[in-house]
Amino acid sequence: MSELDPLLLSRIQFAFTISFHILFPSFTIGLAAWLVVLEALWLKTGKAIYMDVARHWTKIFAVSFGMGVVSGVVLSYEFGTNWSELSRRGGNVIGPLMSYEVLTAFFLEAGFLGIMLFGWKRVPRWVHFFATCMVALGTAISAFWILSANSWMQTPVGFRVADDGVLHVTDWWQVIFNPSFPYRFAHMVAAAYLTTAFIVAGIGAWYVLRNRSVPHGRIMLGMGLSLLVWLAPLQLVIGDLHGLNTRLHQPAKIAALEAHWETQRRAPLILFALPDPKAETNHYELAIPALGSLILTHEWDGEIRGLKSFPPEDRPNPIIPFFAFRIMVGIGLIMIAVGVIGSILWLRGRLYTSRWFLSVLVWVSPLGFLAVLAGWFVAEVGRQPWTVYGVLRTADAVSPVPGGSVLASLILFVLVYGIVFGAGLYYIAKLVQRGPDETPPVPEKGEADLSHRPMAAAGNP
């Protein structure tokens, strides 16, 4: 091991930096949309409580958004620093998609974020509402382009390969709306909304339990549950459709995430196993007969290809996709259960007094983030050994950079992200603990903001 492998280190670094980053968009996409709803309710009903809740969560949004921005800038450069061969050969395709993200989303967010955070007293209410809408739109458009680029790398179409190995686009429509894109986009946006709803409901439950800011807490709890109860089951359906699509285009990924080695009809659903890539088998397998085929093909005797039907050099290692998939689905089922139980309690008028349920909700509320990460590990580890599926191998996509450089940058990122993430969580926790300010929406004259930092509106009342 005297030679540091730049490929392995680059993969670890990319996994680390993108995992860190995806947590924030998962949260801000949902949060921005919710803030739009809150502000609309405030404008429509004139009830100050909506405004109080919106201002409180705008502060939390600001911290998350800031961390999302700085960790996102890193990614836009890593395509060159660490994956320059992907950039050189695939730049004609993914470059424009990512540029469209910057042009349509980043600037929209950055331009209107200032007004959203600092403009409460500086612009008319409708302009502020408009700014919030634009920020929310920006987060959604951003997801659109990034997921389009990612999906194209998973299911590439609409291009040809020139003699020098460089890819050229033949049909932009096909590239943008490639086969896996609609499913991945729907799945991710729903995941972002669910993650946010879970957190919002959990924090609302916490306020109700603590008997603090109870009216505000009830709004958070109610709005969170109202989304969960229908979106969590719908997400199961979207995920199922996404799985059918994956089976069509990336059968090796399905084989890996189900840990199926042999091609078979009436394939079992493996609940638990330790996949062993060397021996090409599973240990300690616990399975339900035929259920695997039913879920994956919607037929009792549908055929599922096993990993052994792919040449060894084209197989993903099943260990991470297998466990990550089970974690993701497990959390999805927890979300459905929480949504249903919460709604039943609510309808019976016992939601606010069922302390056991509220406590459970507080504890499970961060699970959405884990589900998002697990889902991405399924998608990204499961498509190995390819960066552009079937076209460009990950081993051929890496930059001509020495392993020592990548090790140095990886250590720096781990250290800095550790500090930044720790501090960010701490400050968000402090914001939650302070609770919403219950002040009249329009302050007295002369009480203008003394400071205009994102946090200042929060930190210095």
Added chain:
Amino acid sequence: MTGTGADMTEFLPVILPLVWAAILALAVFLYVLLGGYDLGLGVLFPLAPSDKDRDAMMGSVAPFWDGNETWLVLGGGGLLAAFPLAYSVMLPALYLPIILMLIGLILRGVAFEFRFKSERYRWMWDMAFSLGSVLAALMQGAIMGAFVQGFAVTDNKFSGGAFDWLTPFSVLTAAALLSGYVLLSAGWLIMKADEALREWAYGIAYTALVAVATFIVIFSLWTPFLHPEIAARWFKPANMVMLSPVPLVTVASVVALWMQLNRRRRYTPFLLATVLFLLCYTGLAVSLFPYIIPPNITIWQAAAAPDSQLFMLYGAIPILPIILGYTAYSYYVLWDTTGHDAYH
């Protein structure tokens, strides 16, 4: 003009790289200008007279830093999209300075969010803000120097070492850009700060201007010797006449800036600092054009497929003016945000 398909297929591959080079040059210039004053504030941060002034300095830029940084993202993303070959050579060649710049930008970016939330650890975020700003500014300067010097390329791939970018020339460009950013941010504070802080900023501006002028002289003498083509371009008699306005206007701008500082003008120092940046930028463009990886690869060789460049242009042409529009609106609405007592 018959407008046949054949005309377009010959015309587009020539013109599109020029258009994209211009758009990226604009994005990078806007970043250097906007990110420049905002990084410069971080450099000046620990030197500020009081903690109250530090609050004011940070408050003056808090609503804008995020938008400023977006031009850097557009620069990076646009380079990938419009000139993938240049992107794939440059970024591995500049691996360490780019990573260090990103680390610096992260530290200073989160400091905006965290500083006002903490009391016990405020000193820590103050340090993160200024060290991050200094690191990012120095690395951007070194990147600029390394870019002008060029990179080792074999078979369309970077073939040099991890520290090729670190040379006496790039060390000097790092120091030069840092002093340029300080000049810009002094100009920014002169526009936005209250009287006491403003007076302090005038003092900083004099020092920074002397440093910037010195660096301009050094680079004007040094750069032509990096590549013979650059010397030939500037010193060919026919060109000398045509290009002479660049150095002449530069000298005039330095003198004018000094005089405006003496007269304690509020808005002209920032404006003239901008003009100075624009002139140096133009000088650099004249030296390097049409090479995007000097001295081997031109913008036409590095260009993405015409179809890809065109596809992006459909978006960029309507969107860029809108972005400039709402950026201007945001500056207008949030202009008066230095913190204490507003001025008119």
